[in-house]
Amino acid sequence: MIDISDVSLTLGGSVILDQISLTLPKGGVTALVGPNGAGKSSLLSLIARLRPLQTGRITVDGHPIDTTPTRQLAKVMAILRQDPGVASRLRVAELVGFGRFPHSGGRLTAEDRRIVAETLERFDLTGLASRFIDTLSGGQRQRALVAMTFCQGTGTVLLDEPLNNLDMFHARELMRMLRKIADEHGKTVLVVLHDINHAAAHADRIVAMKDGRIAAAGDTASIIRPDLLEMVFGFPMQVETIAGRLTVLHHA
Amino acid sequence: MAEAAVLSGAASPARRLTLTAAVALLACAAYMTIGLRGDLALGLELRGLRLGAMICVGVAVAVSTVVFQTLTANRIVTPSIMGLDALYIFCQTALVFALTGLGFAGIDPRLQFFGNFFVMTGLALALFLPLLGRRLDLGLLLLTGVVLGLLFRSLSVLLARLFDPNDFAVLQGAVFASFSRTRPDLLLIAWLITAAGTVVAWRMRHVLDVVALGEEAAVGLGVSWRSVVAGLLALVAALVAAATALVGPMAFLGLLVASITDRVAGTGRHAVLLPAAALVAVVVLVGGQTVLQHGLGGEGTLAIVVEFIGGIIFLVMLFAGVRR
Amino acid sequence: MTMATAVRLKFGPSAAALGALLALAAVSLFVGVSELSPGALFSDPQALGLMMASRVPRTLAALLAGGALAIAGLVMQALARNRFVEPSTAGTTQSAALGVLLVTVLWPEAPLGWKAAVAVVTALAGTSVFLALAHRLPPTQPFLVPLFGIVYGGVVGAVATFAAWQLDLLQYLETWTTGEFSGVLRGRYELLWIAGALVALAWWTADRLTILSLGRDVGIGLGLNYAAVLRLGLVIVSAIAALTVVVVGIIPFVGLVAPNLISRFAGENLRHTLPWVAGTGAALVLSCDIIGRLIRFPYEIPVGIVLGVVGAALFLGLLFAGRGDG
Incomplete structure (x- = not known):
């Protein structure tokens, strides 16, 4: 809370x-x-x-x-800022492992290692575990950073x-x-x-x-309303239910 | 920099030049006369020689810096920052090293200077033409130049030590000039090269105006880019060689002069820029020497003071450029 | 398990590297103006004396200074978040030299320890100014930081030269600005053990320093006491740089070359790479010292000059080699 x-x-x-x-x-x-x-x-x-x-x-x-x-x-709590500009040559597993720093102070316990391995698996990073993060694509990098944040194990x-x-693909993946x-x-x-x-x-x-x-x-349903959105963003937009989902038409 | 403030109004280029020239003349007169005593003729002759050296160095550094900055389309790059004067000293040490090894130690210093000059120009072209052609990021270009300068400087010291481990300081004294120990034997040659180089730069002033627009615009206006750049680079190398031979390396003199000139000239036209830079350089060197000699510091410290102020100007420009 | 296998540098290479370093040290023990053979150590008491009074201290000094300077560079790079800086290209060593000059003027008979203490303080001040300004340069232009550092060091150096000129101490200044091991004898290098201890401290806090290099936001997010670690790093860098300046003089580029070489192969997780970086720095300085002893035998070329050439060339190589794989 x-x-x-x-x-x-x-x-x-x-x-x-x-x-x-x-x-x-x-x-x-x-x-x-x-x-x-x-x-x-x-x-x-x-x-x-x-x-x-x-x-x-x-x-x-x-x-x-x-x-x-x-x-x-x-x-x-864990925080991920927009583009933290991580330039270090760390391997993905090492970066995710640093998420355990608050708990272990850097010296990973067996429990920490288990959590890191699980996190890598969950974020589909196991195959990239030994890659340096400066060799990853933008989407993979972002995934590794989110995994580190998750690995902190905070509520x-x-x-x-x-x-x-x-x-679009990676954005949807991340939101899911x-x-x-x-x-x-x-x-x-x-x-x-x-x-x-x-x-x-x-x-x-x-x-x-x-x-x-x-x-x-x-x-969500109480905020996604044309009048409210116009008040916040300053221009009129349409809200439709398409295939059962609330969709805001703001592009045109 | 007082004149910069005076001139910051909308005065015409001609008036600005006249005023700067007046300040330069004043500085020269002050240098020749203040505190003169004892044997007048001898004193005047000694001072005259050193004044001649300073003016020569000032003009050479000013013209080479203006041309180099036009070439690189940038106000912070100068020949010395890119390591050209260190390259000259390295060539000179290497040449002395080689000649002595081959048994030509007693060769005429003027002949040596020419040999050295050709070697250096060749090396400068070989190093910098590709570097300038690669359109490097400005930061990388500058850093490369600075590190090249450090490399050449270390190489010179290493060679000097190898050459004569006992008396390397003596050799350094003979090979490396400084402001307190100018090389009168090279004054005439340096003057000739500086004069010739200045005439060439002056005759090319309109071409320089076009080069300043950048490669694409210049080629569009009919400049054969590669040969002009190579020629200008050789010109810069010649002027740097002349100045360095007389008084040794001065890393930030060019930058100091160029940044003051920017304010004084108030235009990018080389017809104004070239003479303005030369006059500013004379004011800085002769005026600075006069002040140091009779006020703070003593006469040997001009190079150090120029280094200090020029370095700070470089840093200020670096941060100002970032903020823009 | 994946973590352990992916990350750990195998035992084999470490043993080989350690062996190579020891071999180099052995060579160093028997290279010098006075001839000294391993056999003579047992038969000739004078040879043993020379070994213990001069060769062993010199070799240890080179190993300690090299290892410590490499780590100072590594920590500096984490502090500045830029892989092209090290103490001699950030004004740290120049500030230290200025400090020694200051002590020499104000308190000529000060013992070496006090000189070192003052040098640490001025190095701290000089480096703090560098860092405060360097953090204001945009991270998108990484080359500006070392460029700024080199010129800043030059300006601080010009102040020192001016002062030395005025006080007729240029000769003294030379001894601190050109790193040299030929004067190292027993009793004259032991301060470097403190630099060695600082390397151990850096290793102890390796994880914190690695997180530091990830930036302020990530560091605080992970619960790092960011300001405290920054200060600790600053102290490690300044103290190592100042101690080496006082004992042997400026040895440039070690802190730049060693970490960059290792980062290429082993990455930048300091807990794993730190011993490698220290070993590389020690090997680099010791080999340059051996080269300096041999190249113009029986005269000696100071290690600072040899490294000025070797280091600058390697630096240029690193600048351009990194551009392919960006």
């Missing part, structure tokens, strides 16, 4: 986040959407303690993120625009993977998405942000 109350962020005199209060229940996939500059990534960075909290209070599963030791938090997983640089993580392992997934249709297809809940505030939050 993520509990955010009265969080504001000011950078260089301009208000990025304005008194955000939000509670996300345990479990399920929550999509964070909104136009550029709405403050989605800033909010995610604050939750993940990548940025110091200025005002307000955030707790993840009851741990206040500003006072809990960082190593402790790393066992509670909460935060992802910042993980679909960037992925083609997140769905599976939430369904089979009961994890709480919070993901920043640009494509509203990915949110509509895979998320249980949607939080829409605009101008540093929460514009709307609720079940």
